[in-house]
Amino acid sequence: SQTIHQWPATLVQPVGSPLSLECTVEGTSNPNLYWYRQAAGRGLQLLFYSVGIGQISSEVPQNLSASRPQDRQFILSSKKLLLSDSGFYLCAWSVWLAREQFFGPGTRLTVL
Amino acid sequence: TQLLEQSPQFLSIQEGENLTVYCNSSSVFSSLQWYRQEPGEGPVLLVTVVTGGEVKKLKRLTFQFGDARKDSSLHITAAQPGDTGLYLCAGYNTGANNLFFGTGTRLTVIP
Numbered sequence: 470s471q472t473i474h475q476w477p478a479t480l481v482q483p484v485g486s487p488l489s490l491e492c493t494v495e496g497t498s499n500p501n502l503y504w505y506r507q508a509a510g511r512g513l514q515l516l517f518y519s520v521g522i523g524q525i526s527s528e529v530p531q532n533l534s535a536s537r538p539q540d541r542q543f544i545l546s547s548k549k550l551l552l553s554d555s556g557f558y559l560c561a562w563s564v565w566l567a568r569e570q571f572f573g574p575g576t577r578l579t580v581l
Numbered sequence: 582t583q584l585l586e587q588s589p590q591f592l593s594i595q596e597g598e599n600l601t602v603y604c605n606s607s608s609v610f611s612s613l614q615w616y617r618q619e620p621g622e623g624p625v626l627l628v629t630v631v632t633g634g635e636v637k638k639l640k641r642l643t644f645q646f647g648d649a650r651k652d653s654s655l656h657i658t659a660a661q662p663g664d665t666g667l668y669l670c671a672g673y674n675t676g677a678n679n680l681f682f683g684t685g686t687r688l689t690v691i692p
Binding site for chain 1 (some may be wrong): 587623629679680684685
């Protein structure tokens with residue numbers, strides 16, 4: 470069966486510090502991968518998605534970036550965090566062009 | 582941008598009551614999904630509806646896709662505390678690589 474992992478689970482970082490969040494998927498090949506951000510108790514904002522290694526599509530211009538160095542690894546990064554980057558970050562995967570997405574457990578990021 | 586508005590935004594009810602959550606858009610979707618999210622966890626898929634007018638039941642939950650495939654509803658019968666959570670609808674279009682998520686409805690069922 471497929472599983473998706475995210476780490477760290479929680480992170481507290483000062484403004485201006487770098488960020489690296491990691492997501493890995495097991496049990497499937499060539500998945501679509503997604504990064505979302507969720508404000509407290511609200512809907513999901515799609516940040517990036519990837520249909521293959523090295524292929525990244527950005528949905529929202531900001532100081533975040535994403536990379537996919539391996540087929541089942543998706544990384545969300547920032548060189549300098551802003552207060553507004555605080556939130557709950559979710560990684561998800563899907564079969565190519567399939568409608569159902571499966572989410573990881575999320576990372577709670579607090580920027581102070 | 583394809584927006585999905587959910588209503589109500591917040592809902593607090595007593596155990597045993599019935600409720601309906603709505604998901605509306607001006608855009609047509611080829612399918613629509615409902616997810617439930619517990620605090621501090623990722624959303625979990627509940628159902629996918631594909632055909633206009635389609636009704637699907639999952640125990641005490643009834644999902645309906647609008648005839649024009651622009652809206653959907655989720656009805657819960659005899660709500661239980663375990664139904665508490667954030668309910669999210671999401672629209673999908675064939676050939677697209679992503680979903681469009683609704684604004685969310687936070688449901689609290691009081692024992």
